[in-house]
Amino acid sequence: MSELGAALEAALFASPRALTGAELGRVLDAPEELVERELAALGAAYERRGAGVQLRRVGGGWRLMTRPEHAQVLARLGGLARRAALSRAAMETLAVVAYRQPVTRAQLEELRGVGCEGALATLLERGMVEEVGRKEAPGRPVLYGTTREFLTAFGLRDLGELPEPEAEELLQERLELE
Template sequence: MSTGPVRGAVEALLFVAGEPLPASRMAQILGVSEAVVRKALEELAQACRAPGRGIELVEVAGGWQLVTRPEYSRAVEELLQPRRQALSRAALETLAIIAYRQPVTRAEIEAIRGVQSDAGLRALLERGLVREVGRKEAPGRPILYGTTPLFLQQFGLRDLSELPPPSTFAAGAGPGPEQPAGAGDTATPSGSHPDAEPQPGTPPVPRAAS
């Protein structure tokens, strides 16, 4: 394959993936070297920067993904708004604690918040933003929780080292404005729930390559 066909194939893979796709995986699928794939990614990223393009190529959560450009977030949110209700403030507070203190137990979360966190934790587990990562070596061996690759993806982070200061995270609300190309079920602001906090559209972190 020459660079042109590889670039087209890479774009097709990224479009249908709906989640970050590592360069190594694309190279394996296409039967070319990772260096060739990375060259194609550079060319595709450059092409997406052209004026009038609605998507861009970003490196996030250990892979590459096509996402909608931030300036079109309002239109995207309008389309996706009815799909899913926003997380409550309690869930967002719980998510912030897990993000910065992981691995952490439910009891530790509740000690920090001062209230029970069952509902918020359950919502985060259902959304796939957090997961069980083990058990603490303590009486009862309580479950430890941590964030998932989906958390990195929705917040536009390559890894946890890119987390902003906790105060910035708390002041924000949820995933950034860009949506995966071809994805129609990403969380969006509902604006109707009494405890609702903004989701996509109010980025809590600087958009670091995402």
């Protein structure tokens, strides 16, 4: 492995969050294209030798992570920081923000039919959602959108990777309604 590749591996191993190609380039004083090429080589090398870790692209950056096959082993290991669960209300609120952003709180509440203040506060506090601007409407309400943290936590590269409900499922719903 090249010296740069080894340094990249060290940086990714030590970092608790995803690192972008640009960030890594700055840290390692190397051109971004070169960094991206080395990252690809690093990821391919892990795949080739069936390594226990994988290089994943999430939220516009790169993370070194374990593979799902070893979930049970790690669970038995214990003592690993587990992230706190998200409540159903928070998950629904997050779904509205993620799929329809940017949205105001009033829009959120209309869609869910209930108040969203608590769920929204949780999501803001956990860095999944942030204020992205204000709507040009009476009262200039705050608009909310998802963060990079959200993409990372859900293993998504970008919003384009948000899963869509199956078309058949949607059709079925419509038939039921009619």
